Every structure is written in structure tokens, then in C-alpha cells.
Amino acid sequence: xxxxxxxxxxxxxxxxxxxxxxxxxxxxxxxxxxxxxxxxxxxxxxxxxxxxxxxxxxxxxxxxxxxxxxxxxxxxxxxxxxxxxxxxxxxxxxxxxxxxxxxxxxxxxxxxxxxxxxxxxx
Amino acid sequence: xxxxxxxxxxxxxxxxxxxxxxxxxxxxxxxxxxxxxxxxxxxxxxxxxxxxxxxxxxxxxxxxxxxxxxxxxxxxxxxxxxxxxxxxxxxxxxxxxxxxxxxxxxxxxx
Numbered sequence: 001x002x003x004x005x006x007x008x009x010x011x012x013x014x015x016x017x018x019x020x021x022x023x024x025x026x027x028x029x030x031x032x033x034x035x036x037x038x039x040x041x042x043x044x045x046x047x048x049x050x051x052x053x054x055x056x057x058x059x060x061x062x063x064x065x066x067x068x069x070x071x072x073x074x075x076x077x078x079x080x081x082x083x084x085x086x087x088x089x090x091x092x093x094x095x096x097x098x099x100x101x102x103x104x105x106x107x108x109x110x111x112x113x114x115x116x117x118x119x120x121x122x
Numbered sequence: 123x124x125x126x127x128x129x130x131x132x133x134x135x136x137x138x139x140x141x142x143x144x145x146x147x148x149x150x151x152x153x154x155x156x157x158x159x160x161x162x163x164x165x166x167x168x169x170x171x172x173x174x175x176x177x178x179x180x181x182x183x184x185x186x187x188x189x190x191x192x193x194x195x196x197x198x199x200x201x202x203x204x205x206x207x208x209x210x211x212x213x214x215x216x217x218x219x220x221x222x223x224x225x226x227x228x229x230x231x232x
Contacts (some may be wrong), residue, residue: 047222108175
């Protein structure tokens with residue numbers, strides 16, 4: 001059974017930093033492409049960024065580029081989201097998800113974690 | 123790429139069909155002939171779940187009453203006979219570009 005378990009959420013002041021973790025089990029992690037998605041209170045889903053498998057590159061949504069960093073530790077089956085210079089509008093539930101492949105095509109988000117709450121407030 | 127869904131809310135009687143539209147600002151049809159468009163359902167209080175990938179392929183475990191169609195910039199998610207468990211918010215998402223984008227979501231109520 002594939003499981004993704006996020007942790008690290010909490011309350012932080014504007015301008016502060018927070019690091020989220022996502023531990024993955026039940027699949028071959030070192031080659032896995034992983035993504036972060038967030039959801040502000042009462043709002044829709046917003047894609048945050050992704051990291052390619054095998055130590056590949058990262059991509060970020062415009063709103064977080066330069067402030068957020070996605071990294072991974074394949075020895076711990078863990079993907080991270082380092083969030084700096086946090087803004088009130090960064091508040092929400094942050095989901096970790098696995099990017100699947102179909103016939104060699106990098107495609108959708110097939111497995112999701114339960115999410116971790118981030119609140120940015122003074 | 124901007125994704126636009128319609129309607130934003132939908133009220134359906136159980137057993138009746140439902141249809142949600144998703145339009146992209148650019149074509150999602152790749153040269154490999156796949157449309158890079160997914161559909162997700164977020165049930166109340168739950169994480170999102172994948173329903174349809176690459177425009178028309180049903181994800182594992184998804185009931186066959188769900189189907190995806192369309193190509194290029196216009197896509198549709200159809201539910202042949204809505205059941206009570208289908209309530210929630212449906213999202214389309216494009217994965218053609220490395221910066222993925224979601225639609226605004228369509229809330230389905232019974």
C-alpha cells in the first residue's frame with residue numbers, strides 16, 4: 001500500500017520560515033517524481049511545485065518561486081518543502097503527491113498525503 | 123496555461139447524469155497524441171483523488187460511470203448516473219507544461 005505522510009505544519013509569523021516533510025512508502029522512491037499542492041481555506045487547489053526523480057530538477061509556481069525550495073533525501077524516502085519569507089496568503093493545507101507515469105509519459109498525481117496545515121499569521 | 127471550469131456548482135438528482143466542462147487557454151494535445159489533462163475529485167474533508175488522466179483514461183478503482191473526453195482545449199467529465207458518494211469538488215488540471223495548473227473547481231451537490 002502506498003502511503004504519503006506529511007508533517008511539519010504549524011503557525012508561523014509573516015516573513016518566517018517553515019519546513020514540511022513527506023515520508024513515502026510502498027513505492028520505489030528514488031525514481032519517483034513528487035509534487036506539492038496547497039489549498040487555502042475555502043479555496044481551490046493550487047499547484048506549488050515538483051521535483052524530478054533521480055535527483056533531477058525542480059519546478060515552481062510563480063507565486064512561490066524564489067521563496068520555496070523542494071528537495072529530497074532518497075535514503076529516507078522523504079521529500080521536503082522549505083518555505084521562506086512566508087506571507088499570510090501562503091496559509092492553507094499543503095499536500096504531498098506522487099506524479100505517476102503512463103507508458104513513459106509523466107502525467108498525473110495518483111497518490112496524495114492527508115495534508116498538513118500551515119498558518120501564517122502575526 | 124489557464125484552466126477554466128464550468129459550471130462552478132452543480133446540483134444533481136441521484137441516478138441522473140452530470141457533466142463538467144474544462145477549457146484550457148492553450149492546447150493540451152502533445153505531439154505524442156496524448157492530452158495532458160486530468161480530473162480529480164475532492165470529497166468533503168478528504169484529500170483529492172485522481173479520477174481521469176491523459177484526458178480519458180480512468181484511474182485504478184474509479185467506477186466506470188465516470189468518463190473523460192475531449193481534445194486540444196475543450197474537455198468534459200461525465201458521470202453517467204450520479205450517486206450520493208460523488209458529492210465534492212471536481213478539478214481539472216493540466217500537466218502539459220512543467221508548471222501545472224488547476225481549474226477553479228466545480229462543486230457537485232445532490
